Structure formats: C-alpha cells, structure tokens
Amino acid sequence: MAMQKLSPRSSRTTSIEQVVPPALRPVFRAYILGYASSTGPRLLTLLLTHLSRRRKKAGEQPEDPFHLSLFRILKGGLEFQRFPTFCAALVGGSTLLQLPFRRFFATFAAKLSRVAQLRLARWLSTFIAAWFSLKLLQSKDSDAFVDYVAQDTPTGRVERPLRWAGRTMDLSLFAVTRALDVMIGELWSQRKVKRVGSGKWSKLDLIISTLADPWIFSTSCALIMWAWIYTPDRLPRSYNKWIKSAAAVDQRLLIALRRCRFGEIKYGVETGQAHLLEGMCRSYHWPLEYGDPVKSIPYPCEMVHMGTGKSCEYHAVSRLGRSFLWAFSTYLPLNLLLTLRNPSKRAITNAVKSSARSSAFLGTFIALFYYGICLTRTRIGPRVLGTSTPVRQKIDSGLCVGAGCTLCGWSILIENAGRRKDFGLFVAPRALATLLPRRYLMEDQWKETLAFAMSTAVVFTCVGEKPERVRGVLGKLLHEVLSQ
Incomplete structure (x- = not known):
C-alpha cells in the first residue's frame, strides 16, 4: 500500500516533468523515486528516534543533533555511488540505448520482424545498463566487506585489506526472483490457454494456480525462520532485528536450540550447559x-511458553493476541497516515480493515510458528516417533523448529490474493540469500553481475511488451517510470 503511494506520476512530479525533455523523463522519475525510497525509511527512523529521545529525562541529550543527522541523510542520498544514481543509470541506459540498437538491427538484421528487433533492442540496452549500473554500486567500499590480513613483507609484517564481494547480493537476488516469476508465469499462462481451449483444465491445475503464491511465501518463510534460529548471520541485520522484535523470544532459549542443534547440549549427558537455562528458570x-x-x-514445553503456563494451546492463543496488538499498533498509524492525502470515511474504514487483516496475518504467523514447535515436542512428536532420549534429542535438534518453520508461512492465506503475491515475491529473495554466502571472493563478482543484468533485461523487456506479466506493485511502478 505504501509503495502504491510512491507512484512517480503524482501531479506535482508531473508538473515538474514538463521542463524535462521527454527522452530524459524516465531518468528523472527513476532518480526521484530512488532518492525517495533510499532516504524515506531513514528519515522516518530518524524522526521516530528523535521523538522517543525527547521523552527521556532532562540531561540525557542525544549524541548527534537532529539537524546534523537530517542533513547527513539528505546529503548521503545524493552521493554518486548510491541507489538514486543507480536507478537513473539503469533506466536511462535502458531507454536511451534502445534507439541506436533499433537502427542497427533495422540495417543489419532486416530479416527479423519489427517486434523481434524491438524486443532484442530492449533486452540488450537494459542488459548493458544493468551491468554498468550495478558495477557503480559495487564500486563503493563498505567496511563490512573488508578484512585486514597480516602479510610478511621485506620491511616487516603489515596488514593489507582483503575486499569481499556480495554487498549487492540482495538486489541481484531480487532481480533474479522477479525474472523467474516473469518467465514461469508466462509459461504457465500459455499452458493455461491451451488446456482451457482443449477442455483439459483440471481442478488440480486450479489448485496449483491458487496455492502457488502461498507456497512461495510459506517455503521462503520456512528458510528465513530456520536461518533466524540457527544461522542468523545469513540474514540482513535489520531483517534479523525485526524478526527478533516480532517473535519476542528469550535469547537464552534461542541459544539452547542452537546448542542442541550443534551437539553442545545433549540430553542425559553432562556437557556443562545447565547454567544457560537455569538462569532462565530463575x-x-x-x-x-x-x-x-x-x-x-x-526440557519442559513450559519453557517455550515463557511464562504463559503449561498449556501449549493457551500459549498459541496468547501469542496470537499479543502479536495482533503489537502489529496493529504499528500498521494502523501508518495506514491512517497514508489516508491524509485523500481523507474520507471510506478511506479510514479501509485503513482500519487493512491494518486488522495484516495484524491477524502476522499474529497467526507467530502463533503457528510456536505451536508447530509445541506440536512436535509435546502433542504429536512423542506419539509418532517415541519418547526415548535419542528421539527427544532429535526432536529438539531441529524437528520441532522445522515444524514451526513449515507451518507459520501458511498464515498468508488470511491475506487477500493480491497481497499474497506481493508478500511472496518480497520474501523469496531473502530466502534465497540464506542459501548463499553473504560475502564471496571478488573474482567471482562477475557471476552476480551477469545474473543481475540478464534478469533485469528480462523484466524490463516484459514491462515494455506485457506490463501485466510483471506482477504486483513493481510492474505498475516500472511501467510508469519507463513510459515516455
């Protein structure tokens, strides 16, 4: 919903566009949108932090004055190697290079149809623009991707920087996911037309079409939650922090689950780990x-419930209620804020309904995650697998967490069909990132750049020919940005 409000074709932006040459308008829109999307969240975080600090006692002054932080954020978005310039270079190269390519193909590949010439020109121009625009982002140094390695030299032992690649991995996986969605969606659409025309479209086909987006979301969430429990370093820091806030779990319990997984805690064997959860008991x-x-x-399942009693069912219901209220207090102000542009009773009602549905979805997500753990540890697991010590060790070493990860994502069925695809395509790149290293050798960076360039070329070409095939808000946004 928030992304829909960021449409670059607002009346104010459109009036400013009149002074921009038509050929450069896509570049202008892309830069403005990139600047807004990169600075907007940081400005909102700064504002909320500033307001919370003002509630502190007198004398507890913030380390960095508000106006200096504000200036730093606004100035940082204007730097050459930042996201706004990347967006402008990508869109500008994609649109401006098409004309020379079309002339080239018209002269040297006249046997190709005009549609094929246009398609090839779009793909190649976007490929080149995507390659060099991503290189622009990758050229910016980041302390998180630099290690200092000691080396022996004739003058003594010195530390030399070792640079790693991977800081643009999330962006590249986003493009790859979108390209796969476009290609698979087009193949499925063509299959559907043929089967419907021949009368072979079955209930199984309908079920696959209906559950594809929920399946993508639930599978992605399973990978993300598994990584959050066992390998949190594979998730972006901000994403990790948000899940931690939503889950509201005692960190000692997470550490115990990890130690069970990696063999540091073994039932019936003294390994010196009792102090960890004994502190939680106190x-x-x-x-x-x-x-x-x-x-x-x-360990008693009561420890998983963290103070809500022994009943697994009561714990799940209490999690649902608490998580609903936590999410509703976040979603409602944001949705009401978005109604200020066109305030009306209907808009406010829709904002409340949307907030309630999204809060119910998130609350159910969290409740299913915890109840899946309880089902495996207490309700179903022991009856199916047994109650021996090795079985109990196996359950707490991953089976219980795996059950929670598998169940939680199906809460997406609470959301409407339109939101399901947006959610699924949002979490899929993050899920893929858990299967790949966050940092890798610089010499392999060309592989990521190639994947990004090819994927972006597919998506942009599709936007030019079949904009409806690029699903969700992104398709509408790209269509608006790329139009002359």
Whole structure:
C-alpha cells in the first residue's frame, strides 16, 4: 500500500516533468523515486528516534543533533555511488540505448520482424545498463566487506585489506526472483490457454494456480525462520532485528536450540550447559532442574511458553493476541497516515480493515510458528516417533523448529490474493540469500553481475511488451517510470 503511494506520476512530479525533455523523463522519475525510497525509511527512523529521545529525562541529550543527522541523510542520498544514481543509470541506459540498437538491427538484421528487433533492442540496452549500473554500486567500499590480513613483507609484517564481494547480493537476488516469476508465469499462462481451449483444465491445475503464491511465501518463510534460529548471520541485520522484535523470544532459549542443534547440549549427558537455562528458570521462577539437560529429558514445553503456563494451546492463543496488538499498533498509524492525502470515511474504514487483516496475518504467523514447535515436542512428536532420549534429542535438534518453520508461512492465506503475491515475491529473495554466502571472493563478482543484468533485461523487456506479466506493485511502478 505504501509503495502504491510512491507512484512517480503524482501531479506535482508531473508538473515538474514538463521542463524535462521527454527522452530524459524516465531518468528523472527513476532518480526521484530512488532518492525517495533510499532516504524515506531513514528519515522516518530518524524522526521516530528523535521523538522517543525527547521523552527521556532532562540531561540525557542525544549524541548527534537532529539537524546534523537530517542533513547527513539528505546529503548521503545524493552521493554518486548510491541507489538514486543507480536507478537513473539503469533506466536511462535502458531507454536511451534502445534507439541506436533499433537502427542497427533495422540495417543489419532486416530479416527479423519489427517486434523481434524491438524486443532484442530492449533486452540488450537494459542488459548493458544493468551491468554498468550495478558495477557503480559495487564500486563503493563498505567496511563490512573488508578484512585486514597480516602479510610478511621485506620491511616487516603489515596488514593489507582483503575486499569481499556480495554487498549487492540482495538486489541481484531480487532481480533474479522477479525474472523467474516473469518467465514461469508466462509459461504457465500459455499452458493455461491451451488446456482451457482443449477442455483439459483440471481442478488440480486450479489448485496449483491458487496455492502457488502461498507456497512461495510459506517455503521462503520456512528458510528465513530456520536461518533466524540457527544461522542468523545469513540474514540482513535489520531483517534479523525485526524478526527478533516480532517473535519476542528469550535469547537464552534461542541459544539452547542452537546448542542442541550443534551437539553442545545433549540430553542425559553432562556437557556443562545447565547454567544457560537455569538462569532462565530463575527469571521465570521455575524449578532449577527444568534447565538441566541431565535431569529434564526433554526440557519442559513450559519453557517455550515463557511464562504463559503449561498449556501449549493457551500459549498459541496468547501469542496470537499479543502479536495482533503489537502489529496493529504499528500498521494502523501508518495506514491512517497514508489516508491524509485523500481523507474520507471510506478511506479510514479501509485503513482500519487493512491494518486488522495484516495484524491477524502476522499474529497467526507467530502463533503457528510456536505451536508447530509445541506440536512436535509435546502433542504429536512423542506419539509418532517415541519418547526415548535419542528421539527427544532429535526432536529438539531441529524437528520441532522445522515444524514451526513449515507451518507459520501458511498464515498468508488470511491475506487477500493480491497481497499474497506481493508478500511472496518480497520474501523469496531473502530466502534465497540464506542459501548463499553473504560475502564471496571478488573474482567471482562477475557471476552476480551477469545474473543481475540478464534478469533485469528480462523484466524490463516484459514491462515494455506485457506490463501485466510483471506482477504486483513493481510492474505498475516500472511501467510508469519507463513510459515516455
């Protein structure tokens, strides 16, 4: 919903565009949109942080004055190697290079149809623009992608910088995901036309079409939640922090799950790990033996409930309620803020409904995640797999978390069909990122650049021919930006 409000064809932007030559208008829109999308979230975070700091006691002054932080954010977005310039270079190269390519093909490839010439010109111009615009982003140094390695030299031992690639991985995976969605969607659409025409379209085909987006979302969420539990370094820091806030889990419990997974905690064996959850027992006023893996086989499920009692079902319901209120208090102000442009009773009602539905979705997501763990540990797992110590170890070493990861994503069925595809395509690149290294050798960077350039060329070419095939808000946004 927020992205829909960022359409570059607002009345104010359109009036400013009149002084820009038509050929450069896509570049102008792309830069403005890139600048807004890169600075907007940071400005909102700065404002919220500033307001929260003002509530502190007198004398607790912020380290950095508000106006200096504001200036730094606004100035930073104007730097050459930042996202706005990348957007302008990508869109500008894609649109401005098409004409010379079309003339070239008209002269030297006259046997090709005009449609084929136009398609090839779009693809090649976008490929070249995407390659060099991503190189622009990759050229900016980042401390997180530089290590200092000690080396022996004739003058003594010195530290030399070792630069890693991968800082644009999320952007590249986003493009790859979108390209795959375009290609698979087009193939499925052609198959549907043929099967419907021949009367062979079946209920199974309908089910696949209906559940494709929920399946993408649930599978992606399963990978993300698994990584969040066991390998949080594979997730972006901001994403990791947001999941941590939403899950509201005691960190000692997470550490225990990881140590069970990697063999540091073993039921019935003294490994010196009892102190970890014994500290949690003191915090929640449980018997200390609850946290001892030698005496408690397995850990009581009450520890997973973190103070809500012994009932797994009550814990799930309480999680649903608390998470709903937490999400609603976040979504409602944002949705109401978006109605200020065209305030009306209907707009406010829709904002409340949308906030309630999204909050119910998130609350159900969290409740299913925890209840999936409880089902495997207490309700179903022991009855199916047994209650021996090795089985209990196996359950708490990954099976229970895997069940929670598998269940939680299906909460997307609460959202309407239009939102499901946006959510699915949003989380899919992040899920793929958990399967790939966050940093890799600089000499392999060309592979990522090639994947990004080819994928972006597919998406932009599709926007020019079949904009409806690029699903969700992105398709509408690109169509508006690229139009002359």
